[in-house]
Amino acid sequence: MSTIICNYAVLRFQPYPETGEFANLGIVMLCNDGQFLQRCETRQRQRITHFFDKLPTEVFTRARREFLEELRRVVKLANAHAEDATMQRRMFQHLVAPRETMFRFSQPGTVATEDPRQALEELFMRYVHHDFSQHENLETRMTSRVAQWLRGFTDRQYNEITLGNDLLQVRFPLVWQVAGRPRQAVKPISFDLEETSRIIEKGDKWLMRMKRLEASGQAPLDTVFVSHEPSETQGPRRRAYQEVTRELTENGLLRIVPDALGKHGVTQAIAAKPTTMH
Structure with missing residues (x-):
């Protein structure tokens, strides 16, 4: 199998920018073979609402649902143009560009892999579920x-x-x-x-x-x-x-x-x- 180079960014929920506190929610990834991937946490609501205990639960739930719907739309559109690397790169850069919203992305990183979906899973477990055993290994x-x-x-x-x-x-x-x-x-x-x-x-x-x-x-x-x-x-x-x-x-x-x-x-x-x- 050939090595595939993937750019990725970590999705963060940061409702109070002035404190600098955030929770990681997912990973978005663009690979040089045309794959545009994402994986986001959709179930563990209490982990977030307990961390940001003054934030109404319904605010987070609604905001996450709306953001993930838009994210899935962007990923679907990008994968429909897998042959257009320039367009995909622009979509990725626009998606992860710094912005003052509750949902924002980390600075992009790069990973070399033979299996982008496995790399996506490993990054998700490390950053979202804090699976440090994977990091140690x-x-x-x-x-x-x-x-x-x-x-x-x-x-x-x-x-x-x-x-x-x-x-x-x-x-x-x-x-x-x-x-x-x-x-x-x-x-x-x-x-x-x-x-x-x-x-x-x-x-x-x-x-x-x-x-x-x-x-x-x-x-x-x-x-x-x-x-x-x-x-x-x-x-x-x-x-x-x-x-x-x-x-x-x-x-x-x-x-x-x-x-x-x-x-x-x-x-x-x-x-x-x-x-x-x-």
Whole structure:
């Protein structure tokens, strides 16, 4: 199956803009194969009305019904023009554009997938039902996917290896060795974390690990992080990610490749750097 690139945004209910509080209600997704998808919560009324306890129940129920009717109309129209990518893109951009209403969308994010409907379900469970077990397992799924992609290389083989010395041991899931020495390590990693502090802390942890590996002479010649970025294209989480990636890459300790590039883009980037041994 080919990799499909999808843009998505999270539907939020924010009745009181001045407080900044909101509840996630659904996901809308536009894919480069012409699929325009949506999934929204239609049943759990009490979860919302308990959170916004001063909001009359009938106000939320009526507003949600009317908004979802309009959303379904837009999605149906977009899918009727699946061959017109420009029109679909304009409809998506208009739909998720910032506006001062009770229903609004997050900044768009991007995901690479072979199954858009499965990706839609995973995003819905993460953002709407707060299924954090899916988030915690994201790197496991990423590693499995990248490992499958790397099997396409005929000149190398990747295995899980622990690198380091008696003071520091760092496990890499995908390491290519030549004559017992690590030539290239590939680490799928997610920085799509809920809090900016967790993004910074995760980056700092790996920065120190890589510096110590380098100082001990145990670092691979080339290290590649296949990175799952924060979903927002701007804002604090994006700035935290940009700071982390700058610090990780500026001294040449490693390279970062976005997983949104898909199979071809990721494997091409991994293979691009010469990897002759010292």
